[in-house]
Amino acid sequence: MTTPMRIAVDAMGGDEGIAVMLAGVARARRRFEGMEFILVGDEAQIRAGLETHPNLTAASEIVHAAGVVASDEKPSQAIRRAKTTSMGIAIDMVKKGRAGAAVSSGNTGALMAMAKLSLRTMPGIDRPALAALMPTLGENDTVMLDLGANTEVDARNLVQFAVMGAAYARIALDLESPRVALLNIGTEEMKGTDNIREAAAELRGATHLRLDFKGFIEGNKLSRGEVDVIVCDGFAGNIALKTIEGTARFVADLLKRAFSSSTRSKIGFLISRPATELLRTHLDPNNHNGAIFLGLNGIVVKSHGSANEVGVDTAIGFAAKMLRDDLNRRIAEDLGNFEAKAA
Amino acid sequence: MTTPMRIAVDAMGGDEGIAVMLAGVARARRRFEGMEFILVGDEAQIRAGLETHPNLTAASEIVHAAGVVASDEKPSQAIRRAKTTSMGIAIDMVKKGRAGAAVSSGNTGALMAMAKLSLRTMPGIDRPALAALMPTLGENDTVMLDLGANTEVDARNLVQFAVMGAAYARIALDLESPRVALLNIGTEEMKGTDNIREAAAELRGATHLRLDFKGFIEGNKLSRGEVDVIVCDGFAGNIALKTIEGTARFVADLLKRAFSSSTRSKIGFLISRPATELLRTHLDPNNHNGAIFLGLNGIVVKSHGSANEVGVDTAIGFAAKMLRDDLNRRIAEDLGNFEAKAA
Numbered sequence: 001m002t003t004p005m006r007i008a009v010d011a012m013g014g015d016e017g018i019a020v021m022l023a024g025v026a027r028a029r030r031r032f033e034g035m036e037f038i039l040v041g042d043e044a045q046i047r048a049g050l051e052t053h054p055n056l057t058a059a060s061e062i063v064h065a066a067g068v069v070a071s072d073e074k075p076s077q078a079i080r081r082a083k084t085t086s087m088g089i090a091i092d093m094v095k096k097g098r099a100g101a102a103v104s105s106g107n108t109g110a111l112m113a114m115a116k117l118s119l120r121t122m123p124g125i126d127r128p129a130l131a132a133l134m135p136t137l138g139e140n141d142t143v144m145l146d147l148g149a150n151t152e153v154d155a156r157n158l159v160q161f162a163v164m165g166a167a168y169a170r171i172a173l174d175l176e177s178p179r180v181a182l183l184n185i186g187t188e189e190m191k192g193t194d195n196i197r198e199a200a201a202e203l204r205g206a207t208h209l210r211l212d213f214k215g216f217i218e219g220n221k222l223s224r225g226e227v228d229v230i231v232c233d234g235f236a237g238n239i240a241l242k243t244i245e246g247t248a249r250f251v252a253d254l255l256k257r258a259f260s261s262s263t264r265s266k267i268g269f270l271i272s273r274p275a276t277e278l279l280r281t282h283l284d285p286n287n288h289n290g291a292i293f294l295g296l297n298g299i300v301v302k303s304h305g306s307a308n309e310v311g312v313d314t315a316i317g318f319a320a321k322m323l324r325d326d327l328n329r330r331i332a333e334d335l336g337n338f339e340a341k342a343a
Numbered sequence: 344m345t346t347p348m349r350i351a352v353d354a355m356g357g358d359e360g361i362a363v364m365l366a367g368v369a370r371a372r373r374r375f376e377g378m379e380f381i382l383v384g385d386e387a388q389i390r391a392g393l394e395t396h397p398n399l400t401a402a403s404e405i406v407h408a409a410g411v412v413a414s415d416e417k418p419s420q421a422i423r424r425a426k427t428t429s430m431g432i433a434i435d436m437v438k439k440g441r442a443g444a445a446v447s448s449g450n451t452g453a454l455m456a457m458a459k460l461s462l463r464t465m466p467g468i469d470r471p472a473l474a475a476l477m478p479t480l481g482e483n484d485t486v487m488l489d490l491g492a493n494t495e496v497d498a499r500n501l502v503q504f505a506v507m508g509a510a511y512a513r514i515a516l517d518l519e520s521p522r523v524a525l526l527n528i529g530t531e532e533m534k535g536t537d538n539i540r541e542a543a544a545e546l547r548g549a550t551h552l553r554l555d556f557k558g559f560i561e562g563n564k565l566s567r568g569e570v571d572v573i574v575c576d577g578f579a580g581n582i583a584l585k586t587i588e589g590t591a592r593f594v595a596d597l598l599k600r601a602f603s604s605s606t607r608s609k610i611g612f613l614i615s616r617p618a619t620e621l622l623r624t625h626l627d628p629n630n631h632n633g634a635i636f637l638g639l640n641g642i643v644v645k646s647h648g649s650a651n652e653v654g655v656d657t658a659i660g661f662a663a664k665m666l667r668d669d670l671n672r673r674i675a676e677d678l679g680n681f682e683a684k685a686a
Contacts, residue, residue, distance in 0.1 A: 074531070109529075137596055148528055151536055185491055185581040186452075188417070193494055193578065219585030223593035235536065238528040239579050240586045242562030247590035250566035253480055254625055255598075258618035265618035272611025275601035282597055 004100050005034060007319050008093035011041035011049075012068040012086040013106025014312075015305045018042075021105065022049045024303075024312020026056040031313075032320040038093050040065050041086040065089045069110045071305060078110035079117060087111060091118045094298035101299035101319040103290075105307055111300065112149055112293065119296040122328060124335040127153070128295035129161045130234070130302070131168055133288045134244065138225015141288060143169045143178075146234040147241050149293070153233040155198035158182065162203055163334050164294040165229040166211035171325040172318065175228055177212050183232035183240065184216035191216060199231075208337060219243075248283055286311030290318040294331070299323060347443050348377060350662050351436035354384035354392075355411040355429040356449025357655075358648045361385075361392050364448065367646075367655020368403075369396040374656075375663045381436050383408050384429040408432045412453045414648060421453035422460060430454060434461050437641035444642035444662040446633075448650055454643065455492055455636065462639040465671060467678040470496070471638035472504045473577070473645070474511055476631045477587065481568015484631060486512045486521075489577040490584050492636065496576040498541035501525065505546055506677050507637040508572040509554035514668040515661065518571055520555050526575035526583065527559035534559060542574075551680060562586075591626055629654030633661040637674070642666060 011021050018041065025037055036059050039046050043064040050057045065086035069078045082088030087106050093099040095118050104111050112130065121128055131145035145165050150157065162180050169178035182200055184192040189200070196216075203213040214227050219240060222230060232240070259269040269276070281287065289311035291302040299322050303315035354364050361384065368380055379402050382389050386407040393400045408429040412421045425431030430449050436442040438461050447454050455473065464471055474488035488508050493500065505523050512521035525543055527535040532543070539559075546556040557570050562583060565573060575583070602612040612619070624630065632654035634645040642665050646658035 074533075137593060151528065183582065185494065185578055185585075190417075219582045219587075220589035220592070222586060222589055224589070235528055236579060236582050239526065239562045240582050242528075243565060243583050243586040244562075244590045246563035246565055246567070247587045248594055249563070250480060251591055251594040251622075251626075254622050255619075258621045259615060261618055261621060265615040268611045268613070268615025268618065270611070271614060272602060272608040275604055275608035275611065276598075278601045278604060279594075279597050283594075 004098065005323060006036040006038060006099045007316060007323065008038040008040055008090040008099035008102040009316070010086045010090040010102070010104035010106055011039045011046050012065070013104040014303065014307060015071065016308060018045050018049050020309050021312055022046070022053060022056065023309035024307070025316055026053040027309060027313035028316035028320065029056050029059055031317060035059070035320050037061070038063055038090070038099050040090040040093070041068070063089060063093065069107050071107050073107055073110060075107070075109040075113040078107065079113045082114050082118070088114050091115055091300060094300070095119055100323040101301060103301045103303055103316050103319050105303040105305055105312065108148070108302055111302055115293050115296055115300040119298045119300070121295050122297055122332060124332065125160055125164070125295035127157050127160070128293050129164060130291050131165055131294050132241065132291035133172065134223065134241070135282055135288055136223050136225030140173045140225070140228070142222070142225060142228055142230060143172065144222070144230045144237060144241060145294065146232065146237050147291060148234045148238040150234040152235070153195065155195045155202065158195060158199035158231055158233070159202050160295070160335070161231045162199070162211065162229065163209065164331050165231055166209070167327060167331045167334050168292065168294060169228045170210070170330070171321060171327055173228060177210055178228035179214050179226070180211045180229040180231060181214040181217035181227040183230055183236055184218065187216045187218060210334060287314060290315035292318065292322065297328070299327060347441065348666060349379040349381060349442045350659060350666065351381040351383055351433040351442035351445040352659070353429045353433040353445070353447035353449055354382045354389055355408070356447040357646065357650060358414065359651060361388050363652050364655055365389070365392045365396055365399065366652035367650070368659055369399040370652060370656035371659035371663065372399050372402055374660060378402070378663050380404070381406055381433070381442050383433040383436070406432060406436065412450050414450050416450055416453060418450070418452040418456040421450065422456045425457050425461070431457050434458055434643060437643070438462055443666040444644060446644045446646055446659050446662050448646040448648055448655065451491070451645055454645055458636050458639055458643040462641045462643070464638050465640055465675060467675065468503055468507070468638035470500050470503070471636050472507060473634050474508055474637050475584065475634035476515065477566065477584070478625055478631055479566050479568030483516045483568070483571070485565070485568060485571055485573060486515065487565070487573045487580060487584060488637065489575065489580050490634060491577045491581040493577040495578070496538065498538045498545065501538060501542035501574055501576070502545050503638070503678070504574045505542070505554065505572065506552065507674050508574055509552070510670060510674045510677050511635065511637060512571045513553070513673070514664060514670055516571060520553055521571035522557050522569070523554045523572040523574060524557040524560035524570040526573055526579055527561065530559045530561065553677060630657060633658035635661065635665065640671070642670060
């Protein structure tokens with residue numbers, strides 16, 4: 001299958017509405033020359049929305065979908081009516097080979113369930129994983145996976161996540177040999193569960209892989225930028241990612257409270273606003289938007305539900321980059337190398 | 344056994360040295376009228392250190408220990424020479440009934456291993472748990488457990504952690520009926536592992552317990568102050584706690600970088616310094632210091648390795664409060680109630 005340079009977009013998903021989705025796609029369109037789009041959703045609404053985006057209109061096809069997956073809908077429910085929803089049909093475009101990637105800002109659980117059921121896992125991968133980029137103090141973002149696709153995993157799954165995460169980091173972060181670590185509760189060899197220790201032993205031995213295995217990393221080092229890929233099960237990953245999000249907001253809220261505690265501090269805040277704006281930009285989820293399901297026969301990107309047009313642009317940009325650089329072929333190659341050496 | 348109002352202190356543990364430990368104990372001594380101390384460690388050094396603390400000298404006994412557990416020593420190694428170390432002997436004072444609680448700023452893993460081996464679990468408790476207080480946006484701190492004593496747990500362990508955590512919160516936070524939640528990757532009933540769902544079902548049914556079960560809580564809500572006790576296995580708890588610590592430092596580092604990015608922002612920072620100092624105080628680990636091992640026959644408190652004298656005072660204050668309010672009797676009562684109703 002040659003992957004078409006075409007991205008299917010669930011135009012209806014997300015909290016911000018169709019206008020923001022289309023504005024985001026239009027921004028991405030300008031960055032990726034020759035990229036085409038399939039916009040899936042209510043045809044009349046999409047047509048109306050496209051009136052202000054002539055450049056996107058020329059590069060797009062509209063595919064009508066009558067249904068929308070609700071943000072609070074149970075995945076088990078959503079999946080039964082997948083074929084009538086904008087989310088399900090966008091994924092179906094990938095399955096049918098009409099698009100190389102699908103992007104949605106809708107319900108994560110439903111997207112995960114639909115993508116797995118429809119696209120199935122790549123040969124050599126037992127389970128797909130959800131990966132995202134996190135801001136760090138270092139030069140580049142860090143890839144983290146799995147973020148919730150699998151609550152329980154074995155050592156073999158973790159090793160596959162490491163291989164997939166490294167392939168993703170090579171493209172997304174433009175690195176030769178990404179530094180990979182396993183999330184654990186200590187850095188000594190005997191720490192953690194049997195699965196984690198076993199995965200570490202395998203990765204330590206796999207020196208032919210195009211990654212630089214760094215052992216274990218603890219929760220307090222996630223944002224230091226000392227590694228490029230952090231691998232864990234979906235339970236720990238989800239807890240860690242949401243804890244980062246919650247703590248960043250917690251500190252920001254405390255700061256706001258502190259800055260408004262006196263006239264003096266309010267004045268200080270106003271003077272230093274350019275500095276705090278820098279911080280806001282660095283942490284803004286819209287600048288790191290786009291979680292990707294790795295290990296499926298096709299690329300599916302989850303954009304944050306509350307992403308603005310910059311966020312949607314970022315997420316679509318990732319999908320476009322993965323498509324252009326043929327992420328799945330690279331994963332397949334690495335897995336092939338790995339299995340060949342292991343055999 | 345009547346619990347003596349006496350606390351055994353490992354005077355040698357911690358990165359800051361014996362002078363800081365003794366200064367912290369001296370501060371706590373002033374807050375807890377009638378409390379006595381057993382100071383365990385190198386006798387000559389303790390005697391020299393006590394010269395500047397006459398009020399503490401009057402309330403203290405010195406017990407000599409020749410050995411010290413190194414901060415990077417493997418627990419399995421440390422435990423073999425427990426009886427010669429200040430940490431091991433401090434715990435032994437509790438076992439022998441000479442002290443009601445032990446406090447150490449030393450190696451966490453070694454402390455956990457020694458405490459479990461020496462004091463054993465209380466009747467009705469299968470596994471001890473490590474609990475700590477975390478700062479929140481709410482009116483009081485939140486108790487979180489387990490933070491690393493058990494990497495894998497079953498539903499029964501989680502329920503016992505909830506009961507112990509609630510008993511601890513009633514004393515430490517002075518609450519009638521603490522709000523308890525299980526850490527999970529979603530708030531819907533079907534989310535998470537079998538163990539978590541099973542524990543939730545049991546806690547939902549246990550309406551006679553002196554706690555208010557609130558279901559599941561996600562990582563992004565840990566610092567909101569919406570619940571008083573957060574229960575999880577030691578792997579997830581360790582990841583979450585360290586991620587909070589790391590993210591708070593990450594945001595602070597970014598802020599520092601932003602504030603020093605221009606002369607203007609440096610001036611703004613200087614003007615608003617009282618506000619940022621407020622924030623620093625709120626987040627200072629020394630003001631929340633003291634993790635406690637719950638479920639053992641005796642109280643053992645872990646003070647942070649880098650705690651200053653305020654931090655040591657805070658940790659000893661917790662130990663004193665638990666001792667005075669008879670934490671373990673309260674846990675036993677609650678467990679008795681729980682088992683009686685369940686039978």
